[in-house]
Amino acid sequence: MALLVSKDQFDWRGPASTKEPKPFSRRIMELFVPPKGEKVLPTASGMMLILIGLCLGLAAYNTENNILFIALSLLIATIVMSGIFCWSNIISARWRLENSSTFRVGETGEVAVVVENARQRFPLFSLLFELGSDKTEEFRELHLRDSVAPGESARLVWRYKPERRCRTKIRILETTSLFPFGFLKKHVPGGCVSEVSIWPARIEYRRLKNLGSGFGWQGASTKARGTTGELIGLREYSRGDAPRSIHWKVSARQGALVVKQNAAESQARYTLHVSHSKYLWPTKEIFERMCSFVVSLAEDLFLAGDLDYCRIEGGPEIKISRVSDLSTFFDQISSLEWDADSGGGKSEDAGNAVSFRPVDGIQVAAYLNGKAIAKA
Amino acid sequence: MVRQSQKLSVxxxxxxxxxxxxxxxxxxxSSLFNLESHTRVQGAVCFAVLAISIVFPKLLASAPPIVWKLFAFSIIPMVSIDIFAKETVPALLNLNTWLVLYRGLNHQKRREEMQLVLLCLFLLVMAGMLTTSLVFGVQLLLYTGLALGFLTMGTLLESKSQGDSEGIDPKEAWKNHRGWWQLSNRAGYRNMALGSAMFASLLGIAGLAFLFIPRVDVEEKVDLFKMKAISSQTGLSDSVQLGEVTNIKKDNRVALRVDVSGRAFVPAMPYWRALALDEYKNGGFSVSPALKNMLEDRRWTPYNAIRFWNDRWFADTPSRDSMRDRWTFFLEPGVSKFLPVLGSFRHLTFSDLDKLSIGPYEHAFSLEDTPSKMVSYQLEGIDLSPTIPTIDTYSHLEDFNVDAKGRRYEQDSSYPRTLLELPMDSGSREYIDKVVREISQGVPMTAVDFATKATEYLASAHGYSLSSTLPSDSSLEDPIARWMNAGLDGHCEFFASSLVLLSRAAGFQARLVVGFKGGAWNAFENYYMVRNSDAHAWAEINDGQGNWLRVDPTPGSGLPTTVPQTIALSSQIAEGGSQAYLDSLRMLWYRRIVNFDEQAQKEAAIQIKDFLLAYMQIAEEWTIKGIKELYNWIVAPWSTKKFITTTSSLVIAVLILLYQRNLALNYRELLLVPFRRGDPIRRKASKLLNRSEGKVAEVSEELAVRRENVISELQRLRFGPKESWNDPRVVFREARRLL
Structure with missing residues (x-):
């Protein structure tokens, strides 16, 4: 059902995220006994106000002056109001995290908090969302810039530019409401978590050999039917054939549509083998360089249609047929550890396996059948 | 639906x-302008600068930062001068004023906002403590509203600027300023309503807090922010020259408010007695040095008043005798340091008895200085007779005149001789004697009789006039004797002084009394409004029987009598009009706010309890009555008309109910709408979709298609944009039928 789909689609969090609104009595109870993780703390201004309130109270009691009692009452009312309003402001808010599942080092991605005002009458004001990435220890505060009308929502965006590859969790650590006076701060656990992969950045690399057309270093034409090779025959047009494959001259002579049959070009398809052994990669820097090189090369090979398999040492081979396969491989690269206990850096040179080795202690080279084919 | 709102910019x-x-x-x-004894120059300057800045805010933005630095540094010498030249309180006020100006013009950071709020509050509270005026209450209300808006706007700005409100460039902010009116038009009514609700809530909570903050009676009260008044009205001081009381009459402001409770009768013409003056010298009366020393001497305090008045009690809390009448006096600042009283009483309640000294012989109650703020006190068991008991001079004070070390105080014996003092020049004395003989005709008289005759004599010889020019060519040196001799018209001081001198010449002790006479009855809050224009002088004569008899010889005041002249409180002629109404607000402020103490708090709690109990009782009575009536109506015989009326009413009610159900919001939703969240139509669609879940029934193909259609319509109402909605009522009706 649509409703169930929508429930799955939107993983709302926050005080108003429950399916049924909480009974009013329970809400009032929560004002005094807040649910676990929720708290109200005074800000620096609030502490100052409380201190001044204490001084005023002291003066009022010692002088029995009602003017001071009035001022004290106003301060007390301000603090109470601050608490009630910051509570009532956040109580009808719910939010969710929206972000892509992958990011890339050095490239700006988008992490968005969609916040909705589930109230009927009054707008939602001044929420502060504290977002953070676990592994990279990056944090960001997102303010609700404008008020959100009842039933409406707003989208707060964090332009996230990761600095290192990893697999991390982006989460809303905390949501706070300072509205209206900024004396008290209502803290509510953010609740939203999203696991993301940060792929290594693309780097420039240099190809050392370029045999034939396309990307390939190896390859030849085969007699298998294809679309781009030499003409090996003709046949009658059948529904679904591309118009460009129609042999117009022959069709004109025969009075019926005839299409060309071309030979397929056999292209060399490569397998990338990645070793993450500490014995092979002497420093962390060169290891990171290798990761970037691998994803850059894999990406280019995939775009050229030349990537067959990818494998990380100690893991299964991934058949690269679709973008999602490549993404899976990149996800693995993003969480690749510089590991002393992996296979010892022994590469497989069979077939079209491309392996990677450090060169001169600072560079990384890709080897195909023992020959360096690219260097980064 | 994600919305990009067009709202106020940063x-x-x-x-x-x-x-x-x-x-x-x-x-x-502006609260500084309430302080009469404080110089208004700084306040006026700061007020003007702020007002100009509001009108021309761009000028402010174009000021280079050095201006602010110079201003901040210039505050130090300005305040230093104040500190060296003045008392602490004026210096503190001036420092606060300059700081408020500085911060009011230049506040950007959050801590600066807080500073401004607190500085303003401090200034306002200081001024309020020094005046306790109603204007302060109004200013505090205004301040509260503005402070709320200011703080809220600060929070919103912080959010709007993504936590970087301190980084806003003021020049850039003011560049496109097109006037306040244009900006105010952009404030939405919803925000205004929310702001008003916040303000009202704050006032409500503050009111409750004020009511329920526990009050305790502390023994040693601290007197914060004490400030001397400029000066009291000289007509109500311990030395009064001719015409000084009359000068006060030109001022129509209210000087004293008197709240009366527990009494059905009040004096027909109340005399609010401030001070009796015994020493006479060249037309002026004053308190003799002996009595003056007593007033200034700290030995003569309410704590030892029992030595003079064994039936009186002075305390800082009212008595427990609830049967007594209570007269609460609210003396305005700057009027006099002597507390006006009606006459003899049983109990005086004053919050700070240490500051009160008593003059038992002249029956006066004096503060240290003329107060700069409203002073309130309460009298119980007031004797409404026009007499005040005398006290035997020094007869029982022997032990009192010895200090702790056994040293004897120097006793001034001039009193009570001063009560018989006459003019110094023999011509005047002879003239007065002549008049006395004329009045008494050589017949011995009692003090009351003599006062009556003398009053009649003066009334026959002189008329009333506020202005009177004494002849300069008279052989009499004494101005009172000259006035009597010239047969001129005059004001109360001439009449009262003349009567005092005549009485003294006749051998009766007499003295001049200053205070107020009369007062208007405020019908809005039921209290006396005594104005400065009611200032009056009259005489008191010792009747030789242990009483001082009030004698008011001013024409129109009647003849002296020892019988109390009272009227029913309900028959008071009340003053109405807008001025009286405004004054009643001030009284309300004094009664409910300024004078709210432990006792008042208890009374308020009892009142609230009684109020709730009374309403509960009424509700109970109504319910029982309603049930009984319904029962009687049902068991009563049913006529055709009754049957038809009842049936048709029921039908109408059912129809309304059914119609309600067809609305997008049914009756239950309408009732529960304040407790629901989100769009009600979406919620209802969600509910119907939930209801349809899991319902599988064997239906015809046509019905299945219609069901699918209605489900998709419900989904559109639940999730789709509002623009794409079909009529929700139709959809819901269809859904109820099919699902």
Whole structure:
């Protein structure tokens, strides 16, 4: 059902995220006994106000002056109001995290908090969302810039530019409401978590050999039917054939549509083998360089249609047929550890396996059948 | 639906916040104008600067930072001068004023906002403590509203600027300022309503807090922010020259308010007695040095008043005798340091008895200085007779005149001789004697009789006039004797002084009394409003029987009598009009706010309890009555008309119910709407979709298609944009039928 789909689609969090609104009595109870993780703390201004309130109270009691009692009452009312309003402001808010599942080092991605005002009458004001990435220890505060009308929502965006590859969790650590006076701060656990992969950045690399057309270093034409090779025959047009494959001259002579049959070009398809052994990669820097090189090369090979398999040492081979396969491989690269206990850096040179080795202690080279084919 | 709202920009908010801050500063600075004894120059300057800045805010933005630095540094010498030249309180006020101006013009950071709010509050509270005036209450209300708006705008601006409100460039913010009116038009009514609700809630909570903050009676009260009044009205001081009381009459402001409770009768013409003056010298009366020393001597305090008045009690809390009448006096600042009283009484309640000294012989109650703020006190068991008991001079004070070390105080014996003092020049004395003989005709008289005759004599010889020019060519040196001799018209002081001198010449002790006579009855809050224009002088004559008899020889005041002249409180001729109404607000402020103490708190709690109990009882009675009536109506015989009326009413009710169900919001939703969240139509669609879940029934193909259609319509109502909705009522009706 649509409703169930929508429930799955939107993983709302926050005080108003429950399916049924909480009974009013329970809400009032929560004002005094807040649910676990929720708290109200005074800000620096609030502490100052409380201190001044204490001084005023002291003066009022010692002088029995009602003017001071009035001022004290106003301060007390301000603090109470601050608490009630910051509570009532956040109580009808719910939010969710929206972000892509992958990011890339050095490239700006988008992490968005969609916040909705589930109230009927009054707008939602001044929420502060504290977002953070676990592994990279990056944090960001997102303010609700404008008020959100009842039933409406707003989208707060964090332009996230990761600095290192990893697999991390982006989460809303905390949501706070300072509205209206900024004396008290209502803290509510953010609740939203999203696991993301940060792929290594693309780097420039240099190809050392370029045999034939396309990307390939190896390859030849085969007699298998294809679309781009030499003409090996003709046949009658059948529904679904591309118009460009129609042999117009022959069709004109025969009075019926005839299409060309071309030979397929056999292209060399490569397998990338990645070793993450500490014995092979002497420093962390060169290891990171290798990761970037691998994803850059894999990406280019995939775009050229030349990537067959990818494998990380100690893991299964991934058949690269679709973008999602490549993404899976990149996800693995993003969480690749510089590991002393992996296979010892022994590469497989069979077939079209491309392996990677450090060169001169600072560079990384890709080897195909023992020959360096690219260097980064 | 994600919305990109078009709202106030960061710069707009910055400007609004600044305006609120500057207005708040203006309000707090305006409180300085309530202080009569404080110089208003600084206040006026700051007020003007702030007002100009609000009108021309761009000028402010173009000021280079060095201006602010110079201003901040210039405050130090300005305040230093104040500190060296003046008392602490004026210096503190001036320092606060300059700081409010500085911060009011220049506040951007969150801590600066807080500073401004607190500085303004401090200034306002200081001024309020020094005046306790109703204007302060109004200013405090204004301040509260502005402070709320200011702080809220600060929070919103912080969010709007993504936590970087301190980084806003003021020049840029003011560049596109097109006037306040244009900016105010952009404030939505919803925000205004929310702001008003917040303000009202705050006042409500503050009111409750004020009511329920526990009050305790402390023994040693601290007197914060004490400030001397400029001066009291000289007509109500311990030395009064001719015409000084009459000068007060030109001022129509209210000087004294008197709240009466527990009494059905009040004096027909109340005399609010401030002070009796015994020493006479060249037309002026004053308190003799002996009595003056007593007033200034700290030995003569309410704590030892029992030595003079064994039936009186002085305390800082009212008595427990609830049967007594209570007269609460509210003396305005700057009127006099002597507390006006009606006459003899049983109990005086004053919050700070240490500051009160008593003059038992002249029956006066004096503060240390003329108060700069409203003073209140309460009298119980007031004797409404026109007499005050005398006290035997020094007869029982022997032990009192010895200090702790056994040293004897020097006793001034001039009193009570001063009560018989006459003019120094023999001509005047002879003239007065002549008049006395004329009045008494050589027949011995009692003091009352003599006072009556003398009053009649003066009334026959002189008329009343506020202005009187004494002849300069008279052979009589004494101005009173000259006035009597010339047969001129005159004001109360001439009449009262003449009567005092005549009585003294006749051998009766007499003295001049200053205070107020009469007063208007405020019908709005039921109290006396005694104005400065009611200032009056009259005489008191010792009747030789242990009483001082009030004698008011001013024409129109009647003849002296020892019988109390009273009227029913309900028959008071009341003063109405807008001025009286405004004054009643001030009285309300004094009664409910300024004078709210432990006792009042208890009374308020009892009142609230009684109120609730009374309403519960009424509700119970109504319910029982309603049930009984319904029962009687049902068991009563049913006529055709009754049957038809009842049936048709029921049918109408059912129809309304059914019609309600067809609305997008049914009756239950309508009732529960305040407790629901989100769009009601979406919620209802969600509910119907939930209901349809899991329902599988064998239906015809046509019905299945219709079901699918209605489900998709419900989904559209639940999730789709509002623009794509079909009529929700139709959809819901169809859904109820099919699902």
């Amino acid at each position: 710069n707009d908010m910055f400007r609004i916040k600044w305006l609120l801050g500057a207005t708040m500063a203006i309000v707090s600075i």
